[in-house]
Amino acid sequence: MTTTLGALRADITTLEVDAIVNAANSSLLGGGGVDGAIHRAAGPELLAECRRLGGCPTGEARITGGYRLPARHVIHTVGPVWRGGAHDEPELLAACYRNSLALAAHHGLRSLAFPCIGTGIYGFPAEAAAGIAVTTVREALHGSGIHQVLFCCFSEADLLVYRSLLDD
Ligand code: AR6
Numbered sequence: 001m002t003t004t005l006g007a008l009r010a011d012i013t014t015l016e017v018d019a020i021v022n023a024a025n026s027s028l029l030g031g032g033g034v035d036g037a038i039h040r041a042a043g044p045e046l047l048a049e050c051r052r053l054g055g056c057p058t059g060e061a062r063i064t065g066g067y068r069l070p071a072r073h074v075i076h077t078v079g080p081v082w083r084g085g086a087h088d089e090p091e092l093l094a095a096c097y098r099n100s101l102a103l104a105a106h107h108g109l110r111s112l113a114f115p116c117i118g119t120g121i122y123g124f125p126a127e128a129a130a131g132i133a134v135t136t137v138r139e140a141l142h143g144s145g146i147h148q149v150l151f152c153c154f155s156e157a158d159l160l161v162y163r164s165l166l167d168d
Helices: 033-042 044-051 089-107 125-140 158-168
Strands: 004-009 017-022 061-065 073-078 110-113 147-152
Touching: 004 044, 004 125, 017 033, 017 147, 044 061, 061 089, 073 089, 073 147, 089 110, 089 125, 125 147, 147 158
Parallel strands: 004 147, 017 073, 017 110, 110 147
Antiparallel strands: 061 073
């Protein structure tokens, strides 16, 4: 089976995939950035379901419904707060991608879209984060049953970085 890995520039809340990934915080109770956009677009039912999850540690992932989103599910993962790079930030970011994919595979999902986890409010350097994202997803896809992974960039600069990594 071939898996398509792609990058696009879009608002992730518009994507019709089995799941979009949310760059959440450990409370899972919403916030700014992509998290705020996803909660606004999904509606209050998403927050109600998130409340029942009781939070999520950094690097782990949890799944909910997508409610008013075109995506059927949301996978919430918590990136590391960047503190200079020597506090396991790269490993924790890789774990976000790995655990999100594993959860999607466990639920039989076929298509998935990731935002640039950790690179906004949490401050992870964007190019390094993209390298970790692409490498980790490539490694973790084998045998997962997932057909399509999209890297959903919000800026043109991020899109160019992902395009060059995916062309390699
Ligand atoms: N669609 C796709 N990407 C987006 C969108 C969107 N609608 N909006 C923003 N981005 P961030 P983090 C991009 O800050 O760094 C929240 O308050 C954005 O340009 O959303 O993991 C949470 O509750 C950037 O490239 O997430 C946490 O407290 C990427 O999404 C904290 O922020 C991630 O930026 C998490 O910070």
